[in-house]
Amino acid sequence: MTAQSDRSKIRRLPDRGSYDQATIYDILDEALICHVGFVDDAGLPVVIPTIHARVGNVLYLHGSPASRMLRSLRAGRQVSVAATILDGLVLAKSQFHHSMNYRSVVVFGSAREVKDEDEKALAFQAIVEHLVPGRSEGSRPANDKETKATAVAAIDIEEASAKQRSGPPVDDDADIELPYWAGVIPLTLAPGEPESTGTVSPPDHVGEWKSRR
Ligand SMILES: Cc1cc2nc3c(=O)[nH]c(=O)nc-3n(C[C@H](O)[C@H](O)[C@H](O)COP(=O)(O)OP(=O)(O)OC[C@H]3O[C@@H](n4cnc5c(N)ncnc54)[C@H](O)[C@@H]3O)c2cc1C
Numbered sequence: 001m002t003a004q005s006d007r008s009k010i011r012r013l014p015d016r017g018s019y020d021q022a023t024i025y026d027i028l029d030e031a032l033i034c035h036v037g038f039v040d041d042a043g044l045p046v047v048i049p050t051i052h053a054r055v056g057n058v059l060y061l062h063g064s065p066a067s068r069m070l071r072s073l074r075a076g077r078q079v080s081v082a083a084t085i086l087d088g089l090v091l092a093k094s095q096f097h098h099s100m101n102y103r104s105v106v107v108f109g110s111a112r113e114v115k116d117e118d119e120k121a122l123a124f125q126a127i128v129e130h131l132v133p134g135r136s137e138g139s140r141p142a143n144d145k146e147t148k149a150t151a152v153a154a155i156d157i158e159e160a161s162a163k164q165r166s167g168p169p170v171d172d173d174a175d176i177e178l179p180y181w182a183g184v185i186p187l188t189l190a191p192g193e194p195e196s197t198g199t200v201s202p203p204d205h206v207g208e209w210k211s212r213r
Pocket residue numbers: 007008009010011012013084086100102103104105106160161162163
């Protein structure tokens with residue numbers, strides 16, 4: 001993977017880029033959603049946000065068989081997937097140097113429809129585990145009807161890149177003494193208190209997710 005062709009070559013600020021597989025996988029695994037870019041049946045580009053899960057070098061997406069995204073991916077189209085984790089707002093003295101701290105990944109690959117029942121079950125499990133580790137044991141697996149009613153696409157990752165920014169703003173020397181506040185507002189995804197539906201108490205994996213984030 002990460003065969004670095006021109007399409008995955010990071011051009012601007014390449015020092016922020018990486019093709020390291022572990023870095024790419026970590027970002028894909030931590031990001032809760034991704035955005036899938038593809039060309040639809042009408043030949044027009046579209047980007048759709050969705051849930052994903054990674055198993056080895058494969059990204060799984062799922063949804064209604066009627067969805068435009070799943071219909072297009074079934075046809076084996078080339079896709080690009082972006083996943084982003086926002087870590088902070090970077091406020092510089094100059095508006096020009098305002099930025100964000102982030103970890104992001106861009107993936108390229110071709111999609112295939114998953115028809116094999118075992119691979120479908122693996123994808124469902126991975127998607128639920130990606131949401132909350134431990135959840136596949138804490139909920140009912142899809143039955144035959146639900147499995148048939150759900151389309152699954154696999155994207156074999158052909159190339160990928162990561163890009164990351166961290167740290168304080170970088171102002172021009174001439175601006176350092178300006179009387180404006182500069183710094184970083186850190187951002188994290190912060191879960192609230194679990195709100196139970198029904199009478200079952202939240203299991204350990206729910207509490208663990210809350211403290212992990
Ligand atoms: C939260 C966030 C906010 C950003 N805000 C801006 C902004 O306001 N303006 C702006 O110009 N840029 C912004 N960027 C950076 C942006 O994602 C691109 O990196 C940037 O546009 C440089 O593109 P390029 O023309 O050099 O490369 P492109 O030709 O667009 O990209 C070439 C290849 O480099 C890789 N690549 C490019 N960007 C990324 C990335 N972010 N993550 C992983 N791989 C990547 C991909 O494989 C891509 O195909 C932001 C990124 C993030 C995550």
